[in-house]
């Protein structure tokens with residue numbers, strides 16, 4: 001399917017080309033995810049298949065003219081070119097999974113619509129990010145470990161009224177020598193693609209994607225969280241009882257670390273499965289640097305369980321920023337009519353996923369980490 | 382009920398007296414919990430009601446002769462009296478909840494017996510612990526922040542074959558300036574009671590109780606975890622599919638941080654409830670310093686939810702070591718026959734509790750953090 005051509009005066013006219021296999025949730029702004037069977041094909045997601053979650057048009061940035069503005073500890077503004085950043089600070093590579101808070105919202109919408117993007121299981125991807133440590137830049141700007149507050153980020157993406165994308169993280173995460181927060185200019189060994197924040201983005205490992213601000217233009221530190229809509233009036237978790245009439249955004253903390261998550265990428269619900277050997281595949285991840293220690297898979301809706309085989313790169317304790325891929329080889333007996341495949345992951349703090357979506361449903365449709373279920377009809381042998 | 386009198390030669394003959402209201406799981410070793418309605422009566426659990434989880438007889442320790450043996454970074458052994466500890470290191474007070482890995486095992490046993498202590502919901506309590514920071518003692522012994530390995534603890538409690546209780550924690554947790562690991566000699570402002578480790582115990586906030594070694598006699602640091610039975614062959618989490626025939630203890634990490642937990646302390650299942658106003662009460666806690674941000678309560682088995690009111694002392698971000706108590710005032714309509722009360726908590730990483738016990742059941746009967754459910758028959762008005 002060809003996307004429609006941009007019209008004159010379309011703020012999205014400068015958006016970059018994308019891979020045609022992506023499943024598009026909205027075209028403007030561009031929100032798309034890889035097909036399920038592609039998600040776990042590679043431990044590092046190739047950039048064209050990495051999910052795209054844009055809130056606004058993709059800005060067109062001239063890298064030579066680009067400057068990162070950093071408010072220093074004395075209130076002055078440092079202006080750093082890409083060259084300054086690359087020459088003044090050591091380069092670090094961090095393999096980190098990024099997950100949108102809305103990953104798997106479609107399952108929430110199926111219960112009760114949130115009128116928000118119906119992400120499938122693909123709003124999560126993993127890359128090797130290359131750049132400088134936010135911590136090094138903040139130390140250069142005069143901030144000290146132990147300082148309190150929040151680091152606020154602003155992107156170059158803006159709407160026609162001038163609203164820019166913004167978000168913040170606790171200064172403690174930014175200054176933690178084991179926090180690994182990057183200002184990234186590379187993705188999988190190549191220049192950052194435009195859809196992923198060219199020329200510079202934040203990558204906050206273990207934290208909801210919304211804080212990994214793309215097309216980064218400004219960093220400031222203050223006593224309060226970012227005043228951005230996306231920090232204050234979105235990306236928060238509420239009880240299923242909260243409605244748009246009763247919601248009080250000041251009552252819930254902004255999502256930072258995310259809970260343990262997993263999903264089945266193969267077989268897909270419309271796969272044709274016959275009795276015999278079946279391979280079930282998927283991904284699992286947890287926030288806050290917690291490692292995935294086990295994935296349990298059931299073929300009978302959760303009555304009996306088997307452990308999947310995990311693969312993934314070695315990660316440091318408390319710094320397990322990247323997902324595990326998993327698979328289970330099972331044998332489907334002749335005569336089987338249906339499989340009710342379920343997966344759930346366990347992280348290094350022994351957190352488990354909730355069994356069902358209903359009791360975690362919320363008006364924003366975020367944080368769906370219920371067991372993932374794929375029901376399949378089994379054909380004749 | 383009077384406990385039986387100790388016989389001559391009974392290794393438990395020197396065990397201290399206990400409060401008669403405690404619900405005893407085993408007398409020798411002594412394992413007991415407070416009655417459900419007492420659990421949430423106080424934010425700081427009075428020591429007589431604090432759950433007791435002993436693995437061995439309670440040692441009788443002469444505080445004047447007591448020495449703490451610390452293996453220093455050069456391999457020598459430091460010998461510290463209580464007076465040395467109190468005079469050489471600054472005193473710290475830490476309010477921390479301690480939870481046994483087996484808390485709520487009775488619900489697992491009800492599905493399929495584990496043949497282990499059938500703890501109700503009371504193997505969790507909170508105290509203000511006073512003592513010195515393990516970190517300060519380790520720095521005094523020559524260890525550096527950034528060193529790797531495990532801190533091994535040994536207690537003075539031993540069985541007749543000479544086996545002593547032991548456990549370990551990552552050195553990283555011990556050396557973390559925000560880890561708040563204590564060597565405690567006070568509990569709620571008084572001398573540590575004998576059942577809780579007199580004269581000195583470890584308190585590892587945010588971590589399973591099994592690592593908070595009581596009657597501490599020896600600290601050593603090495604590249605490996607404690608070789609103790611309780612570190613290597615117990616206090617680990619397995620999938621429900623693992624049996625005693627298939628278990629491989631080397632495959633699961635030892636439990637350290639615990640997952641989010643909550644329970645209903647009132648009404649109890651045998652309470653007489655009539656239509657009208659009902660107050661539901663309970664506790665909620667999470668491991669790893671994660672704060673409890675919300676408790677959802679349902680009176681209809683999980684179909685609809687309301688938010689409970691939380692109470693608890695202010696805690697620092699990432700250092701929320703103590704529980705929250707909660708309550709919900711509800712109105713029970715005339716004609717109601719039954720209430721199916723359910724609670725679930727959410728922590729600051731937005732971790733949720735699993736809905737049901739079966740899929741997290743395990744041969745050791747540990748880590749039961751499924752929704753807590755209390756079914757009640759409602760009487761006439």
Ligand SMILES: [Mo]
Pocket residue numbers: 053099100101102209210
């Ligand atoms: Mo997102």
Ligand SMILES: [Mo]
Pocket residue numbers: 434480481482483590591
């Ligand atoms: Mo325990």
